[in-house]
Amino acid sequence: MRLPDLSRYSLPREPVRLARRAGRHVVGTLLGLLLGAALLLTLPFLLVRWRAPFRQARRWEAWRLRRFYRFRFAAPPAEFLGGRRTVPHALLAGVLGYVMFDLIMLVSGIVLGSTLQTVLVQPVVFDFSVWVISRPALPVLLIFGTSSLLATALYAEAAAWAQATLLRRWTEVTRQDALESRISRLLTTRRGVVLAIDDERRRIERDLHDGVQQNVVSLSVMLARARRASDPERAAALLEQAHTQSQSLIEEVRQVAWRVYPSALDEHGLASALDDVAASSPVPIRLEHRVTEELPRAVESAAYFVVREAVNNVVKHAGADEVLVELDAAGPPEQRVLTVTIRDDGIGGADPEGGGLQGLARRVAALDGTVRVDSPRGGPTIITAELPSD
Numbered sequence: 001m002r003l004p005d006l007s008r009y010s011l012p013r014e015p016v017r018l019a020r021r022a023g024r025h026v027v028g029t030l031l032g033l034l035l036g037a038a039l040l041l042t043l044p045f046l047l048v049r050w051r052a053p054f055r056q057a058r059r060w061e062a063w064r065l066r067r068f069y070r071f072r073f074a075a076p077p078a079e080f081l082g083g084r085r086t087v088p089h090a091l092l093a094g095v096l097g098y099v100m101f102d103l104i105m106l107v108s109g110i111v112l113g114s115t116l117q118t119v120l121v122q123p124v125v126f127d128f129s130v131w132v133i134s135r136p137a138l139p140v141l142l143i144f145g146t147s148s149l150l151a152t153a154l155y156a157e158a159a160a161w162a163q164a165t166l167l168r169r170w171t172e173v174t175r176q177d178a179l180e181s182r183i184s185r186l187l188t189t190r191r192g193v194v195l196a197i198d199d200e201r202r203r204i205e206r207d208l209h210d211g212v213q214q215n216v217v218s219l220s221v222m223l224a225r226a227r228r229a230s231d232p233e234r235a236a237a238l239l240e241q242a243h244t245q246s247q248s249l250i251e252e253v254r255q256v257a258w259r260v261y262p263s264a265l266d267e268h269g270l271a272s273a274l275d276d277v278a279a280s281s282p283v284p285i286r287l288e289h290r291v292t293e294e295l296p297r298a299v300e301s302a303a304y305f306v307v308r309e310a311v312n313n314v315v316k317h318a319g320a321d322e323v324l325v326e327l328d329a330a331g332p333p334e335q336r337v338l339t340v341t342i343r344d345d346g347i348g349g350a351d352p353e354g355g356g357l358q359g360l361a362r363r364v365a366a367l368d369g370t371v372r373v374d375s376p377r378g379g380p381t382i383i384t385a386e387l388p389s390d
Helices: 014-048 053-068 081-121 137-168 176-228 232-260 263-267 270-280 297-318 355-365
Strands: 069-071 124-125 132-135 173-175 285-289 323-330 337-344 370-376 383-389
Touching: 014 069, 014 081, 014 137, 053 069, 053 081, 053 137, 069 137, 069 323, 081 124, 132 137, 137 173, 176 232, 176 263, 176 370, 263 270, 263 297, 270 285, 297 323, 297 337, 297 355, 297 383, 355 370, 355 383
Parallel strands: 285 323
Antiparallel strands: 069 173, 124 132, 323 337, 337 383, 370 383
């Protein structure tokens, strides 16, 4: 499947973006050791009403938070970094910076030492009071090099989170990095929506071309034969066949329209629309609908199409004897999540990368939802979709 061209958008490449973010956080945490100490050392000058050193240290600290952590504050630093608030913030920044400095020194010593031992073709020896470990230098370099980079990045992220948590006690803090991640996700899900709509258009075109259009042509030919027939009985028989076929055509058009968007979803709600799916399915469906509150229209529509697509896959590929569909909502009103579970007793082996399940996942992702597919060989197949419904 060909993806749309998004080259005109400046999309951050996730690994590079995360590496740059980690590097900024590491440097920012290290600077916290210096600027936290500067804040504490300039506090005594306030007792003699010499405010310039403290104000300069506070400006540097605000610059560090904005430049390296990408924090955005609802109030100026003078309102939330002053007086007694300075002490816990400076202590936290200093302690985090000291631990980061110690971590980098330790990692650098091990990595550089392992590199030197690799060049000298000598093993690395760890001499403890209880035992001695001697290992080849290259594996030590690879293991410690990789793990230390990860540990440093995780610690820097934790340091940023800790400082943001403390600052949120005094002012509103927005992390630009989180906004960039959100924008990247929205651009990805928007592309998925475009693909889902494109797939839906192709399916509708196939339904119209292979079904409705062929029947319309056949009906037109039959009416033309009835008009040319010289035998009244023959003409009447052809007209009767045409009438029967027109009724079938009306039903087929109704089915196509229902697959595009069921009117019962708007008129009677999700439960009624799913009852129609169960009634028209050749595989028996057991529906357990435990949602009592009203859901947003977009969430109901997505849940309906998840069930319908999953049932279509069961009918086509699973060879199942029964399908269980469960709908439940949990969580507080402002964070309520609708969970849709489709379980069948078929042969299993469903491919999550297949076109049907990918279209289903794209539709759910457009609403910030997630889809999980558990389908071992031999079954059962369980598809779980979680849709935020707040």
